[in-house]
Amino acid sequence: MRTVTVGLGDRAYPIHIGEGLLARAELFLPHLPHRRISVVTNTTVASLYLEKFSAMLRGAGVEIVPVVLPDGEEHKNWQTLNSIFDALLSNRCERKSTIIALGGGVVGDLAGFAAASYQRGVPLIQVPTTLLAQVDSSVGGKTAINHPMGKNMIGAFYQPRMVLADTAMLDTLPTREFAAGLAEVIKYGLIMDLPFLGWLEANMDNLNRREPAALAYAVTRSCENKAAVVAADERESGERALLNLGHTFGHAIEAGLGFGTWLHGEAVAAGTVLAARLSERAGLLTASDVQRIARLFVRAGLPVEAPSLGQDRYLELMGHDKKVENGRLRLVLLKSLGKAFMTSDFDLRDLREVLGGAAAHA
Ligand code: NAD
Numbered sequence: 582m583r584t585v586t587v588g589l590g591d592r593a594y595p596i597h598i599g600e601g602l603l604a605r606a607e608l609f610l611p612h613l614p615h616r617r618i619s620v621v622t623n624t625t626v627a628s629l630y631l632e633k634f635s636a637m638l639r640g641a642g643v644e645i646v647p648v649v650l651p652d653g654e655e656h657k658n659w660q661t662l663n664s665i666f667d668a669l670l671s672n673r674c675e676r677k678s679t680i681i682a683l684g685g686g687v688v689g690d691l692a693g694f695a696a697a698s699y700q701r702g703v704p705l706i707q708v709p710t711t712l713l714a715q716v717d718s719s720v721g722g723k724t725a726i727n728h729p730m731g732k733n734m735i736g737a738f739y740q741p742r743m744v745l746a747d748t749a750m751l752d753t754l755p756t757r758e759f760a761a762g763l764a765e766v767i768k769y770g771l772i773m774d775l776p777f778l779g780w781l782e783a784n785m786d787n788l789n790r791r792e793p794a795a796l797a798y799a800v801t802r803s804c805e806n807k808a809a810v811v812a813a814d815e816r817e818s819g820e821r822a823l824l825n826l827g828h829t830f831g832h833a834i835e836a837g838l839g840f841g842t843w844l845h846g847e848a849v850a851a852g853t854v855l856a857a858r859l860s861e862r863a864g865l866l867t868a869s870d871v872q873r874i875a876r877l878f879v880r881a882g883l884p885v886e887a888p889s890l891g892q893d894r895y896l897e898l899m900g901h902d903k904k905v906e907n908g909r910l911r912l913v914l915l916k917s918l919g920k921a922f923m924t925s926d927f928d929l930r931d932l933r934e935v936l937g938g939a940a941a942h943a
C-alpha cells in the first residue's frame with residue numbers, strides 16, 4: 582500500500598492506494614466515530630461490490646445504511662441528493678455517522694455534497710471506483726450537483742477524512758471509462774510533471790493492460806500531484822485552476838454534442854489538443870510537442886480531433902465556463918511540456934482558427 586497525504590493542516594488526510602484495500606477494515610475503523618454509517622453507491626457498483634464490502638464492515642461491528650442511487654450523470658441532481666437525505670433521516674443517521682462514497686465521480690460528488698450539508702456536516706470517506714475518481718475527483722474536496730442551467734453549479738468544498746483507492750476495482754471498469762480516466766492522468770504530466778509524462782509514454786501499454794504495478798504508480802503519482810496543488814490552493818484562487826487544462830474546450834465539446842455523447846475524459850483529450858495548438862500559435866510549443874501530446878492520447882484510446890461545432894458555437898459554449906472573469910475568457914495553456922499557465926491574453930484570431938480547424942486535421 583502507498584499513502585499520499587493531502588497537507589491541509591488539521592484537516593490533512595491520507596489517500597491510501599493499493600490492490601485489495603477494500604477488504605481492510607482496519608483502514609476504515611479509525612474514521613468511523615459512530616458505529617452506524619451509510620454507504621452511498623449506485624446500482625452498478627452495488628451489484629459488483631456492496632455486499633462484500635458491507636459484510637466486511639458488519640463483521641467489524643459496523644451497522645450499515647446502504648443508499649443505492651440510480652447510475653448516471655443525469656441523476657447528479659437535487660432530487661437524487663434529497664433521496665440521500667431521506668435515507669439518512671429515516672435511518673436516524675447522526676452527526677457522527679460517517680458517509681462512505683463508494684463509486685465514481687458522480688457518486689463521490691453527490692455523497693460528498695450530502696456529507697457537507699447533512700446536519701451541517703458529517704465525516705466523509707471517499708472510496709473511488711473509477712480511474713477518473715481515483716486520480717482526480719475523490720481528492721481535493723470539490724463536491725457538487727448539476728443544475729438544469731449548468732454542470733456542477735451547486736456544491737461545496739468539503740474534504741474527506743480519508744480516500745481509499747483500491748486499484749483492483751478498476752478491473753471491472755469498461756474500456757471507454759478507463760481510457761477517459763487516462764486523460765486526467767496524462768493531464769498531470771502536461772501541466773506540472775514532465776518526468777511523469779515520459780513515464781506515461783514508456784508505460785502506456787502496461788497501463789492499457791491494467792498491469793497492477795503500473796496502475797498503482799500512475800494513481801499514486803497523479804494523487805501526489807493533485808495533493809500538492811490542493812494543499813497550495815484549496816479553494817482555487819490560482820494554481821488549482823491549472824487542473825482544468827483542456828477542460829474549457831472539453832466542456833464546450835460535451836455541451837455542444839449533448840452531455841453523455843462523449844465522456845468527459847474524451848472531451849478533455851481533444852480539448853487539450855486544441856489548447857496545445859493554441860499554445861503552438863502563441864509560440865510556446867513546437868509542432869512536434871503538439872504531435873507528442875496527440876500521440877499519447879491516441880495510445881490511451883482517446884480522441885484527439887474535436888468535433889466541428891463551428892467557431893461561433895464553440896466561443897458561445899466556452900463563455901459559460903466557471904473561469905470566465907468579468908466577462909473575459911481565461912484559458913489554461915502550456916508554456917512548455919510540463920508547465921501550464923492561465924491567461925486571458927491570447928490572440929482571438931488564433932483561437933478562432935484553432936476552433937475552425939476542429940475536425941479538419943483528421
Ligand atoms: P461515473 O461516476 O459516472 O462512473 C462511470 C461509470 O462507471 C458509471 O456507469 C459507473 O456506475 C461505473 N463504474 C464505477 N466504478 C466501476 C467499477 N469499478 N467497475 C465497473 N463500473 C464502474 O463517472 P466518473 O468518470 O467516475 O466521474 C465523472 C463525474 O466526476 C462527473 O460528474 C464530473 O463532474 C465529476 N468530477 C468531479 C471532480 C471533482 O473534483 N469533484 C473532478 C473531476 C470530475
Ligand code: GLY
Nearest residue numbers: 717721723821824
Ligand atoms: N478537477 C479539478 C479540481 O479538483 O480542481
